[in-house]
């Protein structure tokens with residue numbers, strides 16, 4: 231029954247796209263590990279890391295789109311869920327350092343020794359186990375989303391007010407995590423990771439595995455999202471997005487539909503953040519910066535809101551441009567971002583995917599008239 | 602003036618209902634009684650409070666005072682829209698609102714009585730019984746040919762029909778129908794009256810309408826609302842003969 235649910239929900243395009251994502255996740259690490267460095271097909275380590283990072287961003291974009299594109303909630307705080315997942319992973323990685331830290335304390339991470347912590351804070355317990363950290367990566371963002379969504383959706387907060395609440399949430403977390411006495415390393419965050427599951431985070435094989443894991447996670451998220459949107463639940467969800475009160479008069483509890491997707495989306499963002507942190511080697515409060523959440527919304531807008539493939543494409547296009555421009559012309563990036571936003575809102579309301587569909591439709595129409 | 606809830610056989614019982622918007626009383630001490638199986642037409646000039654009355658019954662608006670009792674037990678003033686809908690009250694809106702990004706068929710499927718819980722809908726495919734019912738409704742509203750058309754592309758009249766179809770799909774005990782024939786041709790109006798009379802064989806119906814020929818075609822008891830209160834009640838001929846009704850409504 232589950233397989234039927236997962237498979238029938240997906241259209242042909244989505245199935246192909248999922249296979250493409252998996253192919254990237256296999257081929258890129260393989261070319262890094264197997265090709266000689268002199269080969270034209272060799273993928274250098276920095277490119278591997280970059281693609282792994284983009285894959286995590288793509289998962290975040292998909293999470294944003296589930297909420298924005300399919301529930302109609304313009305979330306301006308989704309990077310908070312991403313960062314919380316990242317922090318949970320960071321805590322695990324910190325505890326794996328053990329006595330190899332600068333201060334050589336077997337229990338306390340360096341920053342705690344430095345700040346004269348007498349003992350490990352209670353909320354750090356358990357994070358030495360991977361299974362515990364893995365559970366928290368899902369639970370912490372989900373619980374926050376559940377609490378926020380519960381109050382907001384039940385009191386029928388919508389539109390710009392809801393956007394402001396999500397933005398306020400990430401901003402509050404930003405300020406909180408900046409504080410040294412919160413116990414998460416203050417503004418320096420956590421870094422100098424050594425091992426994950428016993429493997430060195432610096433090793434090529436580990437990096438390759440993390441890149442693959444990011445692609446696998448994205449593929450799974452796409453399959454789950456496709457199945458949900460393609461189900462009768464998805465039909466109801468889109469109806470809630472378009473005419474919430476009408477659905478209530480038909481007997482649907484609109485808030486539970488939104489809440490389920492909001493929580494699921496937060497969990498996805500958390501997992502994406504957790505995969506992101508070991509690949510870039512650091513987590514700090516700047517991940518909570520409001521700008522990050524807004525950028526994620528932009529990826530979705532560029533790729534195509536309300537489609538499942540669009541956010542992934544958008545995340546890759548915008549981040550590729552960002553990587554290129556911040557390297558080649560650093561002062562231009564912010565202007566380019568602003569210009570991109572204007573172009574997309576004015577000329578590409580349905581993003582790149584929408585444009586593609588439009589061009590194809592026009593082509594078909596032309597063929598039809600020619601024939 | 603407050604009366605204790607009567608143990609009544611009435612399907613719907615409104616007593617002393619008052620709704621004010623910033624001091625303006627859209628409903629003023631309104632009382633109304635609908636028997637099981639009854640069809641009632643509600644008429645009244647613009648702003649008389651007809652739509653507001655439906656808002657109160659369906660939980661959209663909370664009355665400041667008064668009782669609204671459904672089926673002899675449920676106090677509708679305490680329940681939310683979704684709960685009231687699942688008790689068996691369906692509504693067609695004055696301004697037709699269909700789901701624009703869904704096909705006619707999906708609109709009907711969403712309205713179809715039955716599954717409402719989110720986790721059950723995750724794994725459910727339409728059953729044969731549901732598909733049969735959809736086919737039946739599509740034929741009643743004569744929209745088989747448009748079943749795969751998106752709601753957004755329907756004409757105003759087609760949206761009206763789709764809304765009526767959604768009501769049928771919902772299969773409620775009580776149907777509240779707000780101005781069903783606005784924007785319809787004379788022939789369509791006549792058909793709608795037929796459909797409603799047919800529906801009334803198995804459902805109780807409250808219809809709000811301005812179109813007098815339509816109300817006459819229904820041939821049921823009429824309630825006249827004026828400034829939020831009931832002005833007169835009786836057959837269309839009786840209320841048309843009432844001088845107060847003539848003054849506020851028909852005489853213009």
Ligand SMILES: Nc1ncnc2c1ncn2[C@@H]1O[C@H](COP(=O)(O)OP(=O)(O)OP(=O)(O)O)[C@@H](O)[C@H]1O
Nearest residue numbers: 622626627645646647648649650651652653654695
């Ligand atoms: N939400 C609201 N806020 C303020 N005033 C309202 C509100 N809803 C209705 N009203 C007012 O209450 C009065 C009754 O409105 P209602 O829509 O119930 O009238 P109606 O009998 O349905 O009229 P029509 O025949 O034009 O549909 C009107 O004067 C309207 O302006």
Ligand SMILES: [Mg+2]
Nearest residue numbers: 651652653695
């Ligand atoms: Mg009205």
